[in-house]
Amino acid sequence: MGASYLPSPVSMAAAFLFLFSALSLFPDLVLAKHASITRHYKFDIKLQNVTRLCHTKSIVSVNGQFPGPRIIAREGDRVVVKVVNHVQNNISLHWHGVRQLQSGWADGPAYVTQCPIPTGQTYVYNFTITGQRGTLLWHAHISWLRSTLYGPIVILPKRNVSYPFAKPYKEVPIIFGEWWNADPEAVISQALQTGAGPNVSDAYTINGLPGPLYNCSSKDTFKLKVKPGKTYLLRLINAALNDELFFSIANHSLTVVEADAIYVKPFKTATLIITPGQTTNVLLRTKSHFPNATFLMAARPYVTGLGTFDNSTTAGILEYELPSNSSILNKKKIPLFKPVLPQLNDTSFVANFTTKLRSLASAQFPANIPQTIDKKFLFTVGLGSNPCPENQTCQGPNGTKFSASMNNVSFILPSTALLQAYFFGQSNGVYTIDFPNNPPIPFNYTGTPPNNTIVSNGTKVVVLPFNTSVEVVLQDTSIGGVESHPLHLHGFNFFAVGQGFGNYDPNKDPANFNLVDPIERNTIGVPSGGWVAIRFLADNPGVWFMHCHFDVHTSWGLKMAWIVLDGPLPNQKLPPPPSDLPKC
Numbered sequence: 050m051g052a053s054y055l056p057s058p059v060s061m062a063a064a065f066l067f068l069f070s071a072l073s074l075f076p077d078l079v080l081a082k083h084a085s086i087t088r089h090y091k092f093d094i095k096l097q098n099v100t101r102l103c104h105t106k107s108i109v110s111v112n113g114q115f116p117g118p119r120i121i122a123r124e125g126d127r128v129v130v131k132v133v134n135h136v137q138n139n140i141s142l143h144w145h146g147v148r149q150l151q152s153g154w155a156d157g158p159a160y161v162t163q164c165p166i167p168t169g170q171t172y173v174y175n176f177t178i179t180g181q182r183g184t185l186l187w188h189a190h191i192s193w194l195r196s197t198l199y200g201p202i203v204i205l206p207k208r209n210v211s212y213p214f215a216k217p218y219k220e221v222p223i224i225f226g227e228w229w230n231a232d233p234e235a236v237i238s239q240a241l242q243t244g245a246g247p248n249v250s251d252a253y254t255i256n257g258l259p260g261p262l263y264n265c266s267s268k269d270t271f272k273l274k275v276k277p278g279k280t281y282l283l284r285l286i287n288a289a290l291n292d293e294l295f296f297s298i299a300n301h302s303l304t305v306v307e308a309d310a311i312y313v314k315p316f317k318t319a320t321l322i323i324t325p326g327q328t329t330n331v332l333l334r335t336k337s338h339f340p341n342a343t344f345l346m347a348a349r350p351y352v353t354g355l356g357t358f359d360n361s362t363t364a365g366i367l368e369y370e371l372p373s374n375s376s377i378l379n380k381k382k383i384p385l386f387k388p389v390l391p392q393l394n395d396t397s398f399v400a401n402f403t404t405k406l407r408s409l410a411s412a413q414f415p416a417n418i419p420q421t422i423d424k425k426f427l428f429t430v431g432l433g434s435n436p437c438p439e440n441q442t443c444q445g446p447n448g449t450k451f452s453a454s455m456n457n458v459s460f461i462l463p464s465t466a467l468l469q470a471y472f473f474g475q476s477n478g479v480y481t482i483d484f485p486n487n488p489p490i491p492f493n494y495t496g497t498p499p500n501n502t503i504v505s506n507g508t509k510v511v512v513l514p515f516n517t518s519v520e521v522v523l524q525d526t527s528i529g530g531v532e533s534h535p536l537h538l539h540g541f542n543f544f545a546v547g548q549g550f551g552n553y554d555p556n557k558d559p560a561n562f563n564l565v566d567p568i569e570r571n572t573i574g575v576p577s578g579g580w581v582a583i584r585f586l587a588d589n590p591g592v593w594f595m596h597c598h599f600d601v602h603t604s605w606g607l608k609m610a611w612i613v614l615d616g617p618l619p620n621q622k623l624p625p626p627p628s629d630l631p632k633c
């Protein structure tokens with residue numbers, strides 16, 4: 050991938066009608082600041098042969114690219130992506146973190162907001178980007194297909210609006226992924242059969258490349274070529290399937306300026322933690338003079354669970370341009386420095402880093418934290434088990450099958466989409482509205498686990514009236530070992546107002562909540578053996594998925610959905626589905 054980019058030329062389209070009607074009211078304002086445009090993309094889903102680690106395989110790709118193409122837009126723009134499915138798999142794509150205000154039909158999770166796009170068919174995702182700027186990602190949202198179907202979403206500020214930091218010299222997306230030599234669809238399908246944990250990946254990748262620390266991989270290394278004395282904006286994205294990652298660049302510090310397309314109070318760090326589904330923009334200030342060295346940038350996992358995991362390290366190279374009068378003839382002689390990453394299990398680093406993340410909460414970019422709460426929930430998140438079917442042997446814990454749940458409900462995807470069933474009043478036999486507000490049987494969530502770890506199951510949702518202000522405490526459990534789970538909420542950003550280790554205490558913990566500048570985001574790592582309290586305003590009508598962003602845990606049922614009802618005003622209602630919405 051190149052180290053710089055400009056917004057690709059796209060056609061000016063839909064904004065015309067809006068401009069025409071609004072012009073008479075605010076002519077200058079509209080032309081100067083709100084000249085939003087429509088950006089058209091065509092995504093052809095097709096097979097592509099790709100070689101990594103000396104292993105060639107056919108992957109499902111967008112337009113033959115791996116990772117997939119970047120989407121670039123300005124805040125306020127409309128994005129229209131025409132997706133054509135040329136492969137045998139059912140496909141759906143998700144625009145991770147995009148608020149999808151009143152465009153829930155374009156959100157993407159299969160069997161939640163849409164039936165998947167079948168072979169040979171087309172679906173047009175059509176949405177605007179409102180009130181967000183920074184970096185997000187898009188990825189497939191069906192089974193494990195996002196292992197190869199993913200790419201960056203770059204949201205530039207509106208024209209004439211600058212960053213709340215000095216304009217960087219160049220901007221570079223850095224997207225982490227996970228590579229299997231085997232077919233990831235076969236990996237998860239086999240695991241769900243046997244009940245065992247799935248085979249772990251063979252490598253992590255940076256912009257699709259595993260880098261020099263793997264066998265047969267040094268030619269597949271991402272290189273970031275830089276000039277001395279400049280500031281680069283790195284748009285970090287974790288698109289790995291099952292692993293939170295530490296990231297660091299040798300001998301350089303990074304200034305964190307944005308997370309999940311929300312500006313944060315800048316802070317310096319040598320190392321970051323980033324969970325799957327999270328994005329983080331950082332400024333990299335290069336050394337003022339040619340340093341006569343190259344530097345590894347490396348990522349490896351933060352691991353908390355008990356299972357097996359891919360503990361390998363992916364790396365790219367930060368390479369300074371040689372000065373023009375350089376006497377260095379043999380580049381290979383220049384020393385290579387390596388970063389020191391935290392221990393794989395360094396939970397205290399993660400807790401320390403997390404407390405530094407604060408919303409910018411400025412006059413221009415305020416943090417609208419719900420101060421009073423209409424509905425409070427406590428959801429346990431964790432593993433569990435399913436009994437082994439008769440006459441089968443299972444390879445999960447104690448001869449059972451692995452499962453996972455929220456409030457002891459392992460969520461089962463329906464065979465039609467929840468949003469359609471809701472919109473057309475056909476919930477019967479599709480879902481029930483009895484998802485528990487609290488754990489059905491309280492226990493010491495982070496103490497000795499209960500003897501019976503068998504979970505219940507169902508397609509249960511919570512219904513929220515429009516504009517409900519919601520607080521959810523996500524509580525990790527010790528069933529199958531305490532573990533950090535990256536929980537992702539569709540359709541909203543939330544504020545992480547508090548977190549801690551052990552069991553949440555509703556009497557003591559709220560006193561320490563940060564209601565001034567908590568981090569606002571769409572994905573958060575629930576602390577291993579702890580809890581996090583999040584708040585959001587349910588101002589977006591539709592059906593919104595909430596799930597662990599470890600695909601293995603989502604596959605095991607660590608997911609649920611919210612239904613947010615229409616409000617009374619016309620602009621508070623979910624519009625009818627587009628005519629090309631796929632059918633089940």
Ligand SMILES: *[C@@H]1O[C@H](CO)[C@@H](O)[C@H](O)[C@H]1NC(C)=O
Nearest residue numbers: 095096097098099105106107
């Ligand atoms: C991938 O490689 C196989 C075996 O060489 C070949 O048959 C197939 O046409 C290739 N597919 C694509 C999409 O290039």
Ligand SMILES: *[C@@H]1O[C@H](CO)[C@@H](O)[C@H](O)[C@H]1NC(C)=O
Nearest residue numbers: 063127129173174175176627
């Ligand atoms: C996208 O949605 C807007 C608003 O509903 C509509 O005006 C426009 O025609 C749609 N564009 C496409 C290509 O479907």
Ligand SMILES: *[C@@H]1O[C@H](CO)[C@@H](O)[C@H](O)[C@H]1NC(C)=O
Nearest residue numbers: 340341342376377382383384
């Ligand atoms: C750069 O480092 C190499 C290896 O240490 C050394 O041989 C070379 O003289 C150095 N060049 C400069 C310009 O410092």
Ligand SMILES: *[C@@H]1O[C@H](CO)[C@@H](O)[C@H](O)[C@H]1NC(C)=O
Nearest residue numbers: 349357358359360361362393
């Ligand atoms: C990774 O796991 C392998 C196999 O379990 C082990 O041999 C190796 O020491 C581990 N590496 C690290 C860095 O923990």
Ligand SMILES: *[C@@H]1O[C@H](CO)[C@@H](O)[C@H](O)[C@H]1NC(C)=O
Nearest residue numbers: 352353392393394395396397
């Ligand atoms: C983390 O791993 C190291 C090395 O394996 C081990 O010594 C240490 O006890 C572990 N720490 C925690 C908190 O589990």
Ligand SMILES: *[C@@H]1O[C@H](CO)[C@@H](O)[C@H](O)[C@H]1NC(C)=O
Nearest residue numbers: 317318319397398400401402
């Ligand atoms: C937290 O991070 C800061 C700066 O990165 C460091 O100085 C401090 O020692 C860390 N604290 C803990 C408890 O790790």
Ligand SMILES: *[C@@H]1O[C@H](CO)[C@@H](O)[C@H](O)[C@H]1NC(C)=O
Nearest residue numbers: 436437438439440441442443
């Ligand atoms: C399990 O095996 C027994 C003995 O072979 C057989 O009678 C029974 O029908 C089997 N049960 C199922 C559910 O296949």
Ligand SMILES: *[C@@H]1O[C@H](CO)[C@@H](O)[C@H](O)[C@H]1NC(C)=O
Nearest residue numbers: 492493494495496497551552
């Ligand atoms: C829960 O278990 C932990 C670890 O065993 C223990 O320290 C704690 O006191 C227990 N809490 C309660 C409320 O029993």
Ligand SMILES: *[C@@H]1O[C@H](CO)[C@@H](O)[C@H](O)[C@H]1NC(C)=O
Nearest residue numbers: 492493496497498499500501
């Ligand atoms: C679990 O089982 C053991 C042994 O049967 C028993 O002593 C213990 O009380 C049980 N624990 C719980 C929480 O039910």
Ligand SMILES: *[C@@H]1O[C@H](CO)[C@@H](O)[C@H](O)[C@H]1NC(C)=O
Nearest residue numbers: 435436459461504505506507
């Ligand atoms: C759901 O729970 C029932 C009752 O325990 C069980 O028979 C069934 O296999 C479960 N279904 C799934 C998909 O786990």
Ligand SMILES: *[C@@H]1O[C@H](CO)[C@@H](O)[C@H](O)[C@H]1NC(C)=O
Nearest residue numbers: 433434446447498502528529
């Ligand atoms: C498996 O059994 C052991 C011993 O009975 C128990 O400690 C452990 O919690 C069980 N694991 C699960 C996931 O049920």
Ligand SMILES: *[C@@H]1O[C@H](CO)[C@@H](O)[C@H](O)[C@H]1NC(C)=O
Nearest residue numbers: 138139164165167464632633
């Ligand atoms: C594709 O989706 C349709 C509609 O949900 C479903 O009936 C079919 O079984 C799916 N096909 C595959 C290969 O998963």
Ligand SMILES: [Cu+2]
Nearest residue numbers: 534597599602
């Ligand atoms: Cu999880």
